[in-house]
Amino acid sequence: NELEAGIRRGVQAGEFVPYYEQQIDLDSGRLVGFEMLARWDSPELGMVTPEIFIPIAEEIGVIAQMSEQLIEAAFADASQWDPELTLSVNISPVQMRDPWFAQKILKLLVKHRFPAHRLEIEITETCLHENIGMVRSMITSLRNQGVKVSLDDFGTGYASLSQLRSLPFDRLKIDRSFIRDLNKQDSNDKLVDAIISMSDGLKLPITAEGIENADILDALGRWGKLKGQGYHYGRPEPAQRVLERLAEAG
Numbered sequence: 097n098e099l100e101a102g103i104r105r106g107v108q109a110g111e112f113v114p115y116y117e118q119q120i121d122l123d124s125g126r127l128v129g130f131e132m133l134a135r136w137d138s139p140e141l142g143m144v145t146p147e148i149f150i151p152i153a154e155e156i157g158v159i160a161q162m163s164e165q166l167i168e169a170a171f172a173d174a175s176q177w178d179p180e181l182t183l184s185v186n187i188s189p190v191q192m193r194d195p196w197f198a199q200k201i202l203k204l205l206v207k208h209r210f211p212a213h214r215l216e217i218e219i220t221e222t223c224l225h226e227n228i229g230m231v232r233s234m235i236t237s238l239r240n241q242g243v244k245v246s247l248d249d250f251g252t253g254y255a256s257l258s259q260l261r262s263l264p265f266d267r268l269k270i271d272r273s274f275i276r277d278l279n280k281q282d283s284n285d286k287l288v289d290a291i292i293s294m295s296d297g298l299k300l301p302i303t304a305e306g307i308e309n310a311d312i313l314d315a316l317g318r319w320g321k322l323k324g325q326g327y328h329y330g331r332p333e334p335a336q337r338v339l340e341r342l343a344e345a346g
């Protein structure tokens with residue numbers, strides 16, 4: 097079909113570009129890094145969202161190649177930022193099935209002389225119903241290289257408490273569906289509170305996703321020690337805009 101052909105061509109032509117979303121330390125309000133979010137700059141369709149092209153790229157077997165191109169572009173971009181700022185990238189469960197994935201990341205880090213400790217790999221709960229032994233050794237290899245690994249979209253999928261205990265994640269990202277409803281529904285607030293105290297117990301730092309406005313940010317204030325991201329801080333934006341933002345901030 098046409099969309100598939102367009103995506104294949106787009107990978108060859110390098111039409112997939114990174115956008116960046118700010119990540120903030122909520123206690124200090126300081127920028128601490130960016131999450132890279134892929135966009136397809138298609139000559140025919142304009143800017144296409146990943147919800148459309150990621151599932152197709154997985155299906156037709158080009159996700160790994162696409163992701164490597166995006167990560168290389170992101171390393172080049174992030175090399176121009178303050179070296180304190182981290183870079184988070186989303187990884188598909190399909191890539192997690194590749195036994196050489198950690199090796200491939202290491203090769204890209206070396207090629208771009210990008211410090212491993214600045215890189216955070218985000219995997220979703222969907223990865224966790226794959227071969228769990230393989231997932232564990234993948235996470236371990238990445239962490240041995242100095243790369244951080246976080247569990248994305250937490251609360252929406254299949255992560256069990258025993259997996260949380262036994263997999264060495266560096267961070268847990270609470271899905272935006274829980275954050276959006278803060279101060280709206282008491283049962284939701286209690287659930288978020290339970291997730292946060294559980295994570296404290298496991299010594300797992302937390303990022304709150306989907307902070308859309310000042311009220312939600314305010315509601316998160318009762319917990320402390322969180323990182324956060326969301327439209328309240330700005331929409332994902334292209335590399336050039338990030339550079340302008342960093343220059344303005346001094």
Ligand code: G
Nearest residue numbers: 132133134145146147150163166186187188
């Ligand atoms: O940017 P946006 O909010 O539209 O992203 C939608 C979804 O696409 C999110 O779940 C995000 O994690 C995913 N996504 C964005 N960029 C990438 C990428 O480079 N690789 C993978 N596998 N998923 C991505």
Ligand code: G
Nearest residue numbers: 133186249305306307308325326327328332
């Ligand atoms: O699944 P993942 O967490 O990687 O999803 C990131 C996606 O969430 C991106 O597509 C981004 O555009 C979107 N996003 C980021 N902040 C917000 C927000 O505050 N509200 C909503 N609705 N979506 C957001």
Ligand code: MN
Nearest residue numbers: 131186218248
């Ligand atoms: Mn993510």
Ligand code: NA
Nearest residue numbers: 248249271305
């Ligand atoms: Na998420």
